[in-house]
Structure formats: C-alpha cells, structure tokens
Amino acid sequence: MPLSSRSVSRRTTLAAAPLLLLASCRWGPADDSGSEREAKPTGSASAKPSDDDQVTAARDAIRRVEVFVSTTSNTHGRLSTPLAALTALHGAHLELLEDHSDPDEPTPRTQVPARTGAALVAVRREEQSLQRTLTQLAGEVSSGTLARTLAAMAAGVAQQIAVLPTNPKGDGA
Amino acid sequence: MSPVESLQTTLAAEHAAVWLYGVLGGQTSQTSQPRLYGVFTAAYAAHRGRRDQLVRWILDADAEPVVADVAYELPNPARTPAQLSAIALQVEQRCAATYADLVARTVDDVRAWGVTALIEAAVRQLDVDGEPTDLPGIDT
Numbered sequence: 001m002p003l004s005s006r007s008v009s010r011r012t013t014l015a016a017a018p019l020l021l022l023a024s025c026r027w028g029p030a031d032d033s034g035s036e037r038e039a040k041p042t043g044s045a046s047a048k049p050s051d052d053d054q055v056t057a058a059r060d061a062i063r064r065v066e067v068f069v070s071t072t073s074n075t076h077g078r079l080s081t082p083l084a085a086l087t088a089l090h091g092a093h094l095e096l097l098e099d100h101s102d103p104d105e106p107t108p109r110t111q112v113p114a115r116t117g118a119a120l121v122a123v124r125r126e127e128q129s130l131q132r133t134l135t136q137l138a139g140e141v142s143s144g145t146l147a148r149t150l151a152a153m154a155a156g157v158a159q160q161i162a163v164l165p166t167n168p169k170g171d172g173a
Numbered sequence: 174m175s176p177v178e179s180l181q182t183t184l185a186a187e188h189a190a191v192w193l194y195g196v197l198g199g200q201t202s203q204t205s206q207p208r209l210y211g212v213f214t215a216a217y218a219a220h221r222g223r224r225d226q227l228v229r230w231i232l233d234a235d236a237e238p239v240v241a242d243v244a245y246e247l248p249n250p251a252r253t254p255a256q257l258s259a260i261a262l263q264v265e266q267r268c269a270a271t272y273a274d275l276v277a278r279t280v281d282d283v284r285a286w287g288v289t290a291l292i293e294a295a296v297r298q299l300d301v302d303g304e305p306t307d308l309p310g311i312d313t
C-alpha cells in the first residue's frame with residue numbers, strides 16, 4: 001500500500017515524540033525496565049560499541065538502502081509506485097534516528113541493475129539485509145528503548161518486504 | 174516492571190491469542206475459506222509455541238506462570254470473514270505491542286526472541302487485512 005511521504009512523516013513525528021525526547025539524552029539510560037544488561041558489571045564495555053555508535057550504524061545502513069531504493073526508483077520508473085512506501089519508511093526511520101547528515105554531503109554512489117526485474121530482486125535483497133542489521137543492532141544495544149525502536153523498525157521493513165511485488169507488471173526481464 | 178514481570182505480561186497475551194485463534198479456527202471453514210483457515214491454523218500453532226516457551230522461561234526463573242482466563246471477550250460477533258480477520262488483527266497488534274515491551278525490558282536470548290516474535294506478528298497482520306506501519310508494535 002503506497003503511502004505518501006507526507007502522511008508517513010506526520011504519523012511518524014507523532015509516534016516519535018517520546019523517542020525524540022529520549023534522544024536528547026542520547027538514548028539512555030533505557031527506561032525503568034531493570035534491564036539486566038545495564039546492571040551488569042561493565043568489564044567488557046570497552047570492547048562493546050556504545051549505543052551512539054549503534055545508532056550511527058543503523059542510520060548508515062538505512063541511508064545506504066534508502067539511496068539504493070531511490071536510485072532504483074529513478075532508474076526504473078515502473079517501480080516508482082511500488083517503491084514509494086519503502087522510500088517513505090526509510091525517511092521516517094532516519095528522521096527518528098535524528099539524521100543530521102550534511103545535505104551538501106555527496107550521495108553515496110550505488111549501482112542498480114539495468115533490468116527492472118533484477119532491480120526489484122536487488123531491492124528485496126537490500127531490504128532483507130537491512131532487516132537483519134536492524135534486528136542484530138536491536139539485540140546488541142544497551143538501551144531498552146532504543147532496542148524496542150530498532151526492533152520495530154526491523155518489523156516495519158519486514159512488512160514492506162512482504163508487500164513488495166515479486167515481479168513488476170509487464171516486465172520482460 | 175522486571176524482566177520476569179514482562180515475561181508474565183507476554184504470556185498473558187499469548188494465552189489470549191491461543192484462545193482467540195482457537196475460536197477463529199472453529200468459526201472458519203477449511204473448505205470455503207482455505208486461505209483464512211490456513212492463516213489462523215498457522216497463527217494458532219505459532220502462538221502456542223511461544224506460550225510454551227514463555228512458560229519454560231518463567232519456570233526457569235522460579236516464578237509461577239500466569240494462567241489463562243477461562244474465556245476472553247470477542248470484540249465482534251465473529252461470523253463473517255471480515256469480522257474474523259478484524260479479531261485476528263487486533264490479537265496480532267496487541268501481541269506486537271507486548272513483544273516490543275518485552276524487547277525493551279530484557280536482554281540477550283529473550284530480547285532476540287522478542288524481536289523475532291515482533292517481526293512475525295507484524296508480518297502476520299498483513300494476512301488479516303492489516304496495513305504496513307512505520308513502527309509495528311509502537312505505532313499500532
């Protein structure tokens with residue numbers, strides 16, 4: 001179901017309000033969950049990435065896939081409608097993670113398959129990889145609130161993968 | 174809320190899901206509604222498996238697992254396919270929210286289990302007339 005960027009953004013802003021408040025404290029401490037991980041001694045903390053690092057990793061992964069999807073959409077006009085919801089989803093998630101990337105920063109270069117069918121397969125593969133990354137990060141972070149957010153993002157990506165068409169209509173690829 | 178309390182809350186949600194999917198399966202014709210019947214049957218098995226896992230974890234923590242209610246209230250008459258799907262959607266949305274809370278309040282294996290459960294519940298929503306959202310379990 002395609003969603004306009006506007007509606008997703010508004011809805012996400014509402015959902016994100018409490019999260020953005022938390023973001024001002026750099027995602028932690030988690031909440032009043034009594035999370036065992038936070039109560040544990042931090043003997044191995046030096047080897048463990050901080051939650052800020054994990055947020056950066058999540059943002060980079062989303063941004064990379066967003067660029068791939070946008071490029072695919074621009075290259076294969078036939079896919080622009082089915083991919084619109086994905087683009088909106090990634091934008092909403094980046095907004096939630098406070099993407100402060102410099103607008104003048106060069107867009108990462110990405111190569112998209114020339115055939116539409118192959119491009120759609122590649123999008124699905126990229127999204128599945130993003131889902132795995134977000135799932136892994138959700139398991140690794142210290143903040144329970146951040147873990148929940150990343151898990152929900154992974155679930156949102158999984159839903160979009162599920163509704164992604166398997167073959168563009170009329171494609172001869 | 175402690176991790177064990179969160180497990181108990183999730184177990185209570187699974188008890189409800191198992192009961193409700195039992196009702197939904199009983200109200201669905203395998204012959205005339207094979208797709209819906211398949212969705213409900215698979216969901217019933219999935220929630221039963223999750224319920225049993227939660228019981229094991231709670232017992233391992235030397236706590237007494239919460240028991241199921243005798244019955245649960247249906248939000249509609251559960252007669253038409255649309256009504257049955259609406260109930261299933263509500264079940265999955267509530268379970269997704271519970272899993273999301275479990276993720277926030279636990280670590281390691283239990284958290285990983287919660288993430289997987291959340292993702293599966295989110296995708297299952299689509300089988301029962303649900304629509305994708307940005308943050309399943311949080312914004313639904």
